[in-house]
Amino acid sequence: MTLDQAQQSPSLAARLSAIDTRIADAARLAGRDPAEITRIVVTKFHPASLVRELHELGVREVGENRQQELTSKQGELAELDLRWHFIGQAQTNKAASIRRSADVVHSLDRDRLADALDRVADSDDVLDVLVQINLTDDEGRGGVSPADAPALAEHVLSLPSLRLRGVMAVAPLDEEPASAFARLHDVAESVRGLAPDATWISAGMTGDFVEAIAAGATHLRIGSAITGPRPDRG
Ligand SMILES: *Cc1c(COP(=O)(O)O)cnc(C)c1O
Numbered sequence: 001m002t003l004d005q006a007q008q009s010p011s012l013a014a015r016l017s018a019i020d021t022r023i024a025d026a027a028r029l030a031g032r033d034p035a036e037i038t039r040i041v042v043t044k045f046h047p048a049s050l051v052r053e054l055h056e057l058g059v060r061e062v063g064e065n066r067q068q069e070l071t072s073k074q075g076e077l078a079e080l081d082l083r084w085h086f087i088g089q090a091q092t093n094k095a096a097s098i099r100r101s102a103d104v105v106h107s108l109d110r111d112r113l114a115d116a117l118d119r120v121a122d123s124d125d126v127l128d129v130l131v132q133i134n135l136t137d138d139e140g141r142g143g144v145s146p147a148d149a150p151a152l153a154e155h156v157l158s159l160p161s162l163r164l165r166g167v168m169a170v171a172p173l174d175e176e177p178a179s180a181f182a183r184l185h186d187v188a189e190s191v192r193g194l195a196p197d198a199t200w201i202s203a204g205m206t207g208d209f210v211e212a213i214a215a216g217a218t219h220l221r222i223g224s225a226i227t228g229p230r231p232d233r234g
Pocket residue numbers: 042044065087088170204205206207221222223224225
């Protein structure tokens with residue numbers, strides 16, 4: 001362990017446990033069981049060594065938003081029992097690489113990406129996916145509109161190598177997260193009407209996970225509050 005890591009580890013552990021306490025408090029406040037909430041640590045821009053430290057602290061669910069970084073860290077840490085969540089915009093021509101490295105893809109936002117991920121599947125391999133919902137009015141943002149979500153969900157359901165687990169969203173910058181997450185909850189209900197097993201709601205980041213928990217989030221994607229500020233890159 002380098003001196004740097006030795007100095008960093010206690011604070012990483014402290015930040016992780018502080019967040020877990022806040023998650024548990026928010027869950028109880030919302031009348032929910034903290035055990036039904038999965039905390040994914042977003043490690044983008046941080047080195048694989050940080051993911052290894054997190055693993056030593058008991059973290060098993062990690063998130064990355066860029067395919068190359070996902071592929072390289074997952075490759076380096078392949079011997080660890082980690083679940084890799086891909087949470088970034090996905091290029092169709094990177095579907096094979098994403099599928100090889102990710103256990104869950106949160107950012108499925110179009111039929112063509114679903115088709116591409118399905119096409120590269122090994123025979124009996126099933127990939128967990130979430131349909132990403134765009135909660136803004138800006139069509140350039142990632143995700144499908146709430147109105148188009150059921151059609152995309154139906155398409156995913158027609159592809160045997162994809163398992164639809166639910167929905168994912170990022171709260172808009174110009175709106176209270178609570179009202180945005182309330183809309184997401186409605187979309188989640190309509191998707192669950194098509195696929196009863198699609199129960200996941202991936203929502204909530206460092207700045208809004210309390211509101212996400214109140215609105216029924218099952219999977220939180222928390223980065224900087226746990227890892228510290230991201231190294232200045234990309
Ligand atoms: C970076 C990122 C997060 C985590 O953000 P923090 O504010 O650092 O917690 C969550 N979701 C997505 C899609 C991200 O890109």
